[in-house]
Amino acid sequence: MRQLIIISILIFGTFVLKAQDALPKFTVTPSEIDALTENVVIEFDVTGTAVEGLTDVYIWSWAPGLNPSEMLLCYDQGSPSWGSISDNAKLEPVAGQPNKFRLSLPKTVTRAGVEVTFNNVAELFGVGDTPGKIKEFGFLLRSQDGGSGGKQTPGDMKTSITLLPLEFEPSYFRTFPAKVSKNDVVTAYLNLSLIESSENQKLSVSDAFTATVSLLDENGTVLLTSEAFETTFTSEKEHAFSFIAEMLGAFPEGKSLDDVSKCQVVFSGKVYNQDESFETVSTKVFEFDFQDYE
Amino acid sequence: MKKIFSILFVTLLLFSCQPDEIPPIGEATDYIPMLTGTWKLNKFEQIDADAESKSFPAFATVKDLTNVFPGHPYTDFSITFNPDGTFTADPGSSYMQMLTSGDWEVDDTEFPSAIILSSGSETQTIALNSLADVILGKVEFKEERKQADTGKIKIKYIYSLSKTSEL
Known part of the structure; x- marks a missing residue:
């Protein structure tokens, strides 16, 4: 009996750990985007992930090579802080599908008391005037609570979106x-x-x-x-x-x-x-x- | 004896940590005499700001316009800033569009970012792209074209000039 309980706990623990590591599925529309593409929709499916069951899911996103690297939705002013994510980073729930959330552009938010509209990925990362600087961005989905009781999907670029290069196209x-x-x-x-x-x-x-x-x-x-x-x-x-x-x-x-x-x-x-x-x-x-x- | 050495050592360390005195800052640079004189254009470049922001190759980002019009080189252009606050500009055979005579002044005598030319009711503001080498007789003017509705910079022109004579 004791052995059975231990095995059950191990199996249950494995499932819990697996859920912590599970990556959210996501789709990008249009399927290929560059830093200046407008009307982009990223839809996330959190089924089986650490954030499944949350009503409010937040995105924490960063672009390697930028300084600061975090998406402007993640913080209102000053420097980005993991412990105090902005409400602007809350994803929009998809009606009738509790495990699905989306981020749509253009997105209008209030930052530092000023209304701002982000039309493309470059603007989301504050490089609207130099979009060539952003090549890809990583993200994780999380709860608002960034403390020990918080939940999050894996980071370290485990989920990322690569942008099409902004290349010069020769023409006739x-x-x-x-x-x-x-x-x-x-x-x-x-x-x-x-x-x-x-x-x-x-x-x-x-x-x-x-x-x-x-x-x-x-x-x-x-x-x-x-x-x-x-x-x-x-x-x-x-x-x-x-x-x-x-x-x-x-x-x-x-x-x-x-x-x-x-x-x-x-x-x-x-x-x-x-x-x-x-x-x-x-x-x-x-x-x-x-x-x-x- | 050992104690005295220790005290002396600590005292020496403490004095070593005293902040250095900040040396007096020199007088503000007076750019007016440095700008006074005759300047001749030696390079004229056009930059596509959109292409520059996307890191396009050089041939799709910058164009050297200095000799782009045969028989009308931009190197013909010269401008003289007189010490009395007047100026004369000579486009020569170039298509340079600038007031040809009038008065000149800088927008800020301590940290100038533009030269303002005026002739009667007409004024023309020439942004200074770089004053770093003005002491060496080199200066860069900058002109920006902005999209009317967004104010976004779309085209930049950089004029590089060298001083040919002092006044």
């Missing part, structure tokens, strides 16, 4: 800066190694590229078209040329730079024949909007 056409105002220096690039299938494929063997720029008003009416500019060939193997809207030419009477809201760029190259005659081939019209910068 791009501008530098990627978004510009009509008062900025704009450089337009054509990358023929990424030529689109709908384009005249002779462009790939063309030479002596030039480019023309048109400025349009908000209705799409062309206000002026520039002369053809010579392009340069960059170390990144792109044809490029730079311009400032104001230097492109004279506006028609009654119109000025103030009326400009869009820009169109066309690249043209020459394909030489064996008899030294040539044919001019052009790209499609690339169009972009000017931004409203101060």
Whole structure:
């Protein structure tokens, strides 16, 4: 009888310990996110974990390499403190499913008496202006009580979310800066190694590229078209040329730079024949909007 | 005898622990005479702040605009800050947009962060990116383009200038 009790206690103890170690299951929507992805939902299933049965479940999260590394939801002001987690870190219960909780972005909370909205993961960790700094973040789920009577799922990055890298994506056409105002220096690039299938494929063997720029008003009416500019060939193997809207030419009477809201760029190259005659081939019209910068 | 040595040793230790006197802080730097003179632009860079924040490669983050317009180098630009508080700027053949003459002053004489140019009713504020090397005859101006609705910095321009003559 005594032996039976001991075995029962051992088995029960094993189950208890297992529950302490059990990791919460979670899903991220959309399934792949980067630091700037908006409208993210992370849903946690705490079945079988140390926090199962709690009405209020809190998230404690940190991102390696940041200082402080803790998510801003975990503390209201000053430094993060395990013993006094902010109410902002309380997860939203999923209606009708007592073991499920979720964290949804955008999330509006009050921090240090000020209302703040977090739109993406970078903002959750206070690096909204430098999102490249966060690559992944770990989390654990816990009770509000951080003392010896508190409950928590395993830490040490046992549960973590890896973010997609914020990488530069080469494209057939791009501008530098990627978004510009009509008062900025704009450089337009054509990358023929990424030529689109709908384009005249002779462009790939063309030479002596030039480019023309048109400025349009908000209705799409062309206000002026520039002369053809010579392009340069960059170390990144792109044809490029730079311009400032104001230097492109004279506006028609009654119109000025103030009326400009869009820009169109066309690249043209020459394909030489064996008899030294040539044919001019052009790209499609690339169009972009000017931004409203101060 | 041993006791006396012990007392002396402890006394010596206590005196060794006295805080050092803080040396007097020098007078505040007067940047005005250092800024006075003729400055010539030697580098003009454009930075895509979004690309910089995402740690994109250099070619997608920074562009050297110094000689981007053939026949219109930005190195043509020079500006002279006179000791009497007036200035003259010469864009040369560059597309530099700056007031060409008027008065100049700094926003804070002790810790200047901007030079304010004025001509009649027009004013232009030129942020100082770095004054660290002004004593060596080098200075950086900074211009920021911000998104109108959010105030977020989207594009930065850095103008590096060298002093060519004192006044």
